[in-house]
Amino acid sequence: MTNSPQTDGIVPARLDRATLADNFDDLYPDFDDHQARVAADRCYFCHDAPCIAACPTEIDIPLFIRQIQTGMPEGAARTILSQNILGGMCARVCPTETLCEGACVRNAAEGNPVEIGRLQRYATDRLLLANDHPFTRAAPTGKRIAVVGAGPAGLACAHRLAMKGHDVVLHDARPKAGGLNEYGIAAYKAANGIAQAEVDWLLRIGGITVKTGVKLGADVTLEALKADFDAVFLGLGLAGVNALNIPGEDLSGVRDAVDFIAELRQCADLSTLPMGRNVVVIGGGMTAVDAAVQSRLLGAEHVTIVYRRDRAAMSASDYEINHAATEGVRLITGAMPVAVHGSGKVEAVEFAYTRSGPTGLEPTGETFRLAADLVFKAIGQRLVGAPEALTLDKGKIAIDGAGRTSIAGVWAGGDCATGGEDLTVTAVAQGRDAAEDIHATLMGAAG
Template identity: 50%
Template sequence: MSLQPPLISISPTRELNELFSDIHPPLTPRQAELESARCLYCYDAPCVKACPSEIDIPSFINAIHHDNIEGAAQTIYSSNILGGTCARVCPTEILCEQSCVRNKEAECAPVLIGLLQRYATDHAQFEGHPFSREPDTGKRIAIVGAGPAGLSCAHRLSMKGHQVEIFEAHEKAGGLNEYGIARYKMTHDFAAKEVDFILGLGGITLHTGTALGRDVSLVDLQAEFDAVFLAIGLQGTRHLMLDNEDLDSVQNAVDYIRELRQASDLCELDVPKRAVVIGAGNTAIDIACQLKRLGSEDVTLVYRRGAESMSATGHEQAIAKAHEVQIKTWSKPERLLVDEAGMLMGMEFRSTTLDQGELIDLDTTYSIHCDAVFKAVGQTLVLPENETDLLSQVKSGKLVVNSEFQTAIPKVYAGGDCTAIGQDLTVEAVQQGKRAAEAIHSSLILADKA
């Protein structure tokens, strides 16, 4: 995959790798000691209520304060087996840290819960795996998708004594963690190490390069396994519905991020001199900032509504501004501008406004010169056409499940981004995988007693 010229020369590999080091440097032991001492260890801690995965935050911070790093990590992993990832990517500024009572103290600054969680999970040194499996139940569960929801579900089911097989379409497990998160948030091979850590429990077999509807069918999985959990995420990307959208220089942001994350040499990437990013979420911020780090001179993020409506948090927006990404709001994509040779020259936008709560177009338009356009306007559920039973379970673009994560298909459950439950956050996916595992386990146990 390549962009159309003009392209720019970028820095040597070593310099680029340094630009993609951790955006938030980890705490030193001294910093962790001082920060853990700031926690008030609240009895009815609001930070725990704000954590989607229900981590006992005061307990793990107290363990760090008493130099019990393994105990701290054990507390985190017992609620969130992907605690290392979530410490890096979770929007703590609008969850646990926003609820921290220290915000109401004189310093008006929360305990740095995310960084303390990362400190514990990065430094814990267990003798063997921190969890053990219960006696084998003889039950087998299939999980489709090795992203956060699937891995979380697999780990919890294996702990309960079930045999689990994961079927992953890509060549690597990890899902969004491996392919879709900004490289400066998840550095090196952390996602792969976390997968190995989860598989280290035992009782879990991973099949990569195995896609639903192509290599395995839902009907066969239902027949062979006692339960099936679908954690297939959102694989498609919404279109702008504009002429010339099929140009090579008009790309899906998630595709470029995937290519960037998998690149062994960042110097081999094609980098536009001037880029436009369409969108207002974390993916839009991630692609815009990474383009700047790669060497793009001008990157403009454009959104049809106001900044207050952007799904990217204020923290993420501040990161974009720190990277000198220009953010233009109240602008709707109108037209892709191409020259006589069919090369992208820029993009035209129409100004918008709100009228009695409804977004309307204005008469004014303007253009931005660019060499590439990256679409980050949301992802969609894509199901194989031959999986007719599964297609019947889609409503408003997501799989329909009940409170126990069951679909209307016998023995089939679903969780993560492919359902409409919760927010599209990694920590939410982990929690849903865990809760689905508990529901599957309870169902199987009840079936045995019946």
């Protein structure tokens, strides 16, 4: 690493622009045509393909791989996108090793699955990069639907409703549409503006009006939306960040990991983004891993993820944890934070080793400290801003299998709702399925 002349504390330009550009280049390069056909040839085209069952959006994976094998990548893209309209980003961010590729027959037999994710990316990029939209709107129905939240669930819902001939107004509190894909995913997974390119491509269906800077509860109410529209879909995401609730949490240099990731994604010049030398990330999910890896890529010398339970309990996938290790991130498990130390700004974090006791996780009494000038909190997110009239279940909006909430005429999906797995692909599935139920309800085909 090439440090800037400033070597202490949280400073910008720890690495030069060329190195930063290389570090944040696309982590997953595209297949070329030959590579794609070779990869497709490995598929057994199973009749009862377990990969389909493992995909939350139930893409016909053997079919799209056969279409690639026979030289029809555009047809493969349509097969994918008809089930998952955000198939381009999902190909980049889905934990395929635990979903479709984890269920692949070759994985069970050889430990080397068909590279379904890269094949999906190869096919969908053909349409995205060519800006070719293969779907058209049905005849206008005269119905208007409000979608709140322009993340994966809201976008999937809006597109499916628009395709059915409805008019959709998509509201989002942020300056851009995209939600998690635009603000919450590591930059090297969404290089070259692919997230916004996919949103722009999706909107080509027509019939969708996007209103940004509109926050539910502040700029518009659920009651007003119900009065003005024929149906409402809520894809609010999880905007709240859980606190550590320990002494010193308010010291300068202690940040929410989600804010850091969003700031990085919107940063036009990474050499202006401040980074510490000693970074500690607290948490065990994908947000923690993304914050840790990107800290290293920005020039942090020592980055440590600390998680309170063992590695098997981490929600981040083994692939992502192993990738973090290859980038030089250290992992400590079985330790919980008990205090942040420093004079005005963070200097160290104190942890206690943990064990499983009769009442759950408990400290052993043995502690240690890690030097830190920057600390990222990544211990989970929570729903905020949900209308009080909605029924919640374990902190999320309660929905049935079709996405219906406790309020008639209001549906929900994605991270804010029950039944999800905090995955982009699951959010897409819930948004799509809610749209189908909204359409059937409005057109009189559902009770």
